[in-house]
Amino acid sequence: MDKNKIVIFSGAGISAESGLQTFRDSGGLWHNYKVSEVCTPEAWQDNPERVLDFYNQRRRNVADAEPNAAHRAIAELESQFQVVVITQNIDDLHERAGSTQVLHVHGEITRARSSEDPSLIYELGYRDIKMGDLCDRGSQLRPHIVWFGEEVFELEESLYHIQSASRVLVVGTSLSVFPVAALVHEAPGEAEKVIVSLDVEATPHDYQLYRERASEKVPQLVSQWLVDKNA
Structure with missing residues (x-):
């Protein structure tokens, strides 16, 4: 496990807050x-x-559309951490917010x-x-x-990153689209694991769940992690 690595797993909810x-x-x-x-x-x-x-x-x-506060906060984490974004979204809002390592498992518009x-x-x-x-x-x-019936992209690389992360932040997804949703179960047992989602359907037992808007909760979590890093 890499103590400096944070993996973000994002879904449609984070983009919906940007009007998509x-x-x-x-x-x-x-x-x-x-x-x-x-x-x-x-x-x-x-x-x-x-x-x-x-x-x-x-x-x-x-x-x-424009990146929202959650996208921008995720990008801000790169000032102190290695951050890998695994996204089910096909938009480029993470990149436009400043994230530099983004894996688009369902493709790119x-x-x-x-x-x-x-x-x-x-x-x-x-x-x-x-x-x-x-x-x-x-x-x-x-x-x-990636259309229904086609193989998703970057699955092996995504698995590698989530298995080696010290923190996993799941944002704006119902965790109902497989096989990608299964990735969240691959995080290390000792990793800090958080879900911020209004419509998550099946919450893994070892994740802390916040049923809140991503644009409100994610900046709070990021601020705390940055403070903890520099404490």
Whole structure:
């Protein structure tokens, strides 16, 4: 266990406080789309233009959003600790707040990749992906997002970091999306483990739970950890 390492495990709740809507918030729908219509490989095969439209709109929303106090506090921890953020979110709010080591297990809205060769990944920023936008090998670009039925990213690296952390802070997640949610059970027994979430469904027994807004509670925890570090 690395006494100077803090792992942050973040979910949709932290981004929701920056105004980004989630599937869960809207009862399984987002802008009148069903999850099955826009978040599966079958949806892409059936209607790629609809899928692109959905993610293009999400990308515009991310561009308009700003990191909140929880994102900024997490980034502040890097002044005294090694911090690894493992996020289920596809936005870039952690990075824009100043976090430098962020693992996006479900992909990134600001990137595109080849629909035929997953290794061909392109920085997109906040631009739309359009039909006819091709990779270097001539296949249509798709969002660099993990859809239902696809393997998540960075799982082995995420496991390594959470198993070696002295503190684990889980923020804004229900812990209901697997296999990623299982990572929180891999923290060392002696590590300090905290959950800040309004909608967590299954709380691991050895985590201290705060059912509070991330933008209010996370800065408090971070301030205390920084004080403890310098005591």
